[in-house]
Amino acid sequence: MSTENAVTDGKANDARTDLDAWVREIIEWHFNPDTGCPFWLDWAEKAGWDPRQEVGGFDDLRKFPHFEDEWLRGGPVRRWVPTAYADRPTFVFETGGTTGIPKSRVAQEDFRIDYELFSDTLPEDRFPRGSNWLMLGPSGPRRLRLAVEHLAQHRGGICFCVDLDPRWVIKLIKKGWHEHLKAYQDHVIDQAVTVLSAGHDIKCMFSTPKLLEALANRLEENGSSLKETGIQGIFAGGTEFTPQWNRFAHEELLDGIYMTPTYGNTLMGLAASPPSGPENGYKITYYAPQPRAVIQVVDPDDAEKVVGYGETGRVMLTTLTKEFFVPRFQERDEGEREPPCEQYPWDGVSGVRPFSRLASATTVGVY
């Protein structure tokens, strides 16, 4: 065993010990009648077993069924608020909702904590403290807009935002109204170009692959470039953030601007990734913000079984915060299991893409 591997293994063991301790604390919190939320307390009563007695570590979470995000549809949303936090100001973030009732997740401080942790992963020279941000992504009742704004504020900056309604975008795609879709994308990019041209000293940005591409192309058509706007650091996310797109962006759009991919959604925090580039084939590997969230890559036919390193499986997420407990949620994504690394001494996932067995039913890359 090399010295480097020994260090990583040691850190991985420590991380696992920390995770097991954190699991015990979170289970105690969510299933204690004085602190837990009505949903999980009711669930335990019906299940007929006390997780506080039976869960001693992460592996014991398999005693829970897979979390179903359908449980998040409809009210009363207060059933998800932990009793101990009932008096705190509460946000609700939504996913879905193009048709029917969206799924709702309550949050109080989680999104701030998650993005502050993510902030620690950003290189200071590329995301200078005190500089302003552009949030070029979905607005409305979503976590992302507030979270990016908080990230900017946490780093001493001010965040400029655009209006972007992804539910309308999905409707345009489903109706086949391609001209309207293009016009709406132009409308979003118009807003971004206007903000960037207004002398606000914006140096950092969140965007999605599609919007970043559209912005770069528009700026070039206008005789400018992303670099000329003063942008120095970009974080972006989405399953369209493939190694090929990563390479294309670095070689043809960014002109030296730093960009880091992220993977996340309303149910979890934000998974970051170590730097990637030509030296590793622009491979993108995400690591969850353990112990607050854990990503596993499992056999699609048997979620009890974690696949081997390098093997393909379905992404399974466990969220473990005092605001929200999500055991063993099977994501709509798949990827390859990756080993721990120095920076993140726990399992990661690479090649994240829509789960192939569900892909045809999912509209991806809407913004």
Place this chain on the structure above:
Amino acid sequence: MIHFPVLRWGEPYQSLETTEVRHFSTGEPVAEVSQANPGIVARDLRKGSERARDALREIPCADLLEMVKKGGELFKTADLPFGDGVQTPDDFVRQQSATTGLPEHMCRMNMGKLEYVLSHLDEVLTSLTRKLDYDILTRGYGEEDGVMRSYQATCPVLGMVLPSNSPGVHSLWLPIIPLQIGLVLKPGPQEPWTPWRMAQAFFQAGIPKEAIALYPGMGEVGAAVLNNTQRSLIFGGTATVEQYAGNAGVQVHGPGFSKILLGDDVVDNWEQYVDLMVDSVLTNSGRGCINCSGIWASRHTREIAQAVAERIGPIAPLPPENPEAALAAFTVPGQATAISGDIDNALKEDGVEEVSAQFQDGGRLVNQEHCDYIRPTVMHCASPEVAMSKKEYMYPFVTVVECPQDQMIKAIGATLVATGLTEDPAFTRSLLDARNIDRLNIGPVPTIKLNWLQPHEGNIVDFLFRPRAFQRAG
């Protein structure tokens, strides 16, 4: 393994995303294909489209014509660059057959067809341009017979979203380069072979590399081609046709619903036309939009269905290298089963009978380990009212529909090729006036027999050049 790169204005680009195309019967990988991402398409087209046309305009049309004719020869006979080595014409035939499911002799036939079109391209263009002096297209204006004529190109490049099923459709884009318009090709997932080989043949013949781009990829790459070119051609199903109907920038090539219509004056002699019917249904394994999928007559329809079924019903799958193979395989998993299921559903309606079933022990669907076949299918429809009468599939499938002659033209719906078997002047007049018929043959011309000097689903020259007024002060 052979690798197909993306061609970015002639320059190979190896993507980090690749797909494998596999042999339809063995499942073995045949080639690895680089997948473009939509951003590359958008970026290249924004930066290189005008350059593509400029490069072509530096070469007179007549010289370009000679080059593509030479390209046609090379396409058919030469060893051409491919992967790390070369591809012989025989390699091409085997490889194209392996991934498309078409029998090898059909691939060879399509290869010959493309070479034929290229070797006669001067005549084709003379016809499509109505003998216009090419210099007028290059310069944008010029006098002919003392009259000032001006034509403006509607686009610097033509985008094409190509299918996998029928290599013969590539003939549609062969006249583009001599018109000094660049080519942007998005090949079908199972048929990257023809666009690649033709591009290499053109390059060897002297066509500037910056005039041709090739972007393998999935649907979003096709969408990027359509969204970033002012003029494009797309091949697809009925849904694609409906999606782009009314879009003046997109010429859609969908299902043909091509038909043979027997007039009352000749229908009692229907037996004379059975060979014509069989050829029209069966050639190229029924994959083309010009293959006949409907035979309409006012009487004798049961006898016609029986006679055609006797000829094509017994045909069974044969290995692709067998020169007698008449059926192409379905290489997309589940496609044949879905089609056969759709047919079963339509059969539940009264007035529909599967006449070919009597010749097919074990049924029409033949499932194999890595691919499927559907055996030639002949349906009798007692009236045009039944849903089956409007069906068309990508294999030798034909409905024989009983319909009075005076209701026929209205009832057939959109029809790419109609062969009207009649000598009745009134019916002939009605067929000539029918706006739901594109290509019209009067008399015993198989639907699959094309006259290359005539436009196909619109004149490509009219699509690419608009006539306009131009005056220049003397």
